Structure formats: structure tokens, C-alpha cells
Amino acid sequence: MQEKLRFLLISGSSSTKELVSACAAAGGWELDAVPTGAQGFKAVLAARPDLVIVDIAAPDMDGLAWLEILREMKEGRDLPAMVVGAKLGPEQMARGFELGADDCVALHHCDPREFAARIRAVLRRRSPRAEQPSAPLKAGPVELDPGSHRCFVNGAEVALRPREFELLETLMRRAGRVLSRPYLLESVWGMASTADTRAVDVTVSRLRKALGKEAGAWVVSVERFGYRFSDPGGFSR
Secondary structure, eight states: OOOOOEEEEEOOOHHHHHHHHHHHHHHTOEEEEESSHHHHHHHHHHHOOSEEEEETTOSSSOHHHHHHHHHHSTTTSSOOEEEEESSOOHHHHHHHHHTTOSEEEEOTTOOHHHHHHHHHHHHGGGSOOOSSOOOOEEETTEEEETTTTEEEETTEEEOOOHHHHHHHHHHHHTTTSOEEHHHHIIIIIOOOTTSOTHHHHHHHHHHHHHHOHHHHTTEEEETTTEEEESOTTSOOO
């Protein structure tokens, strides 16, 4: 029998806990809930959850500050994480994505089915990959090995967060083609193309920074449309 996925909720809100508990029960997931950020850090270390959901209005600290600390921890660097709140403004969402949130959800008027679908989208990368590992990719200074989940720039290994790796793989597999933000949102994030595409731009920015100036320039912006992976000095597949 496949082990159930377990996720952690950090929130002092009874309504948020009720919503997440209902989604967990419907999805067949195990849920641990703690009211404060301090307890959340302890739970991450002790329980090693598959997903963490942090309320931006946690009682003892701002949820974004909590996420920022989490991403500095060895145990939290690659841990799938969502930021939620009764209301989340565009600036708060943008900051959440900059800090490495996999999704940011405003729960005000949020349909439980939509929220459950967004949880599944975040957990999607926990699903086993195809039995036959994908062939390694190489273009310019970048080499990507999906089978071992490793990235190299000019022969030196580069650490990428899971979402950054998935985005780069998608771009490299379609090198030379312009991929729209809605397309990337659906294929990498598993979210509806009508959702906020800010996550794409923020992740591209982080990816370029991780790859470095030379390799990062291969991720080319196409004004008013999306992104293409190609030689910045000329068109190349």
C-alpha cells in the first residue's frame, strides 16, 4: 500500500484549519496542524512533511518571514510550500513567489475544490516519474540530466530548486520555441492558464540568477508573450 502524503498547516485561524482539514480528508492526505511559526519549525524537523501550508497571518510571525527562514534551512530548501491568507494582495503574492513559494492562495471566497486542486498541483512533482528516465539535455553551456535531477553549467554543477529545474527542463525540451506564460503555468505548475502568471516571471528570474550571467541569458524573454531557450547571440535550437 502506498504511503499517504502528509502535510503541515501553520495557522491560528479556525476557518483556515477547517478548510485545509476538509481538503486533506477528501484527498486522502494526513494533516498535522500547529498554530504558530515556532511550532511549525519544530514540526518540519520532527515530521518531515511532504508539503507545508503557512498562513500569512500566523500568530507569532508573518508567514512570509517564516517562509524566508524555512528556505534557509537544509530541511526546508526544497520542501514544497504554499502561502495562504484570508486575503493576499499582489505584492504579497509576488513576494511569496520570490521567496520560493510553490503557490500563494487567497482563501477569501476560495472554492474548496479549487484549493484542493491547487494542493494536488503542488504535490504533483511527488508523483513518480516515468520508469524510463528522460534523456539528458545539452544546449550551449547548460547540461541537464532529468534522471539524476542535476544541472551543470560549463561542467560545474548548479543547485536548482525543484520548480526551477522543471521550468528549465520544459524550456530546454522545446528549445527555440516561444512558450507562453499560460502554457508554462499549466505544464510546470499544473495550474489553470487563467491563473496569475506572476509565478512564471518570478521563477524565471530566480532560474537566471542560479544559472549565472552567461547561461541565464539563454532564457530569452519574448515581449508580451513568454520565454524561449536559445542562444542569446542568435537563433539556435
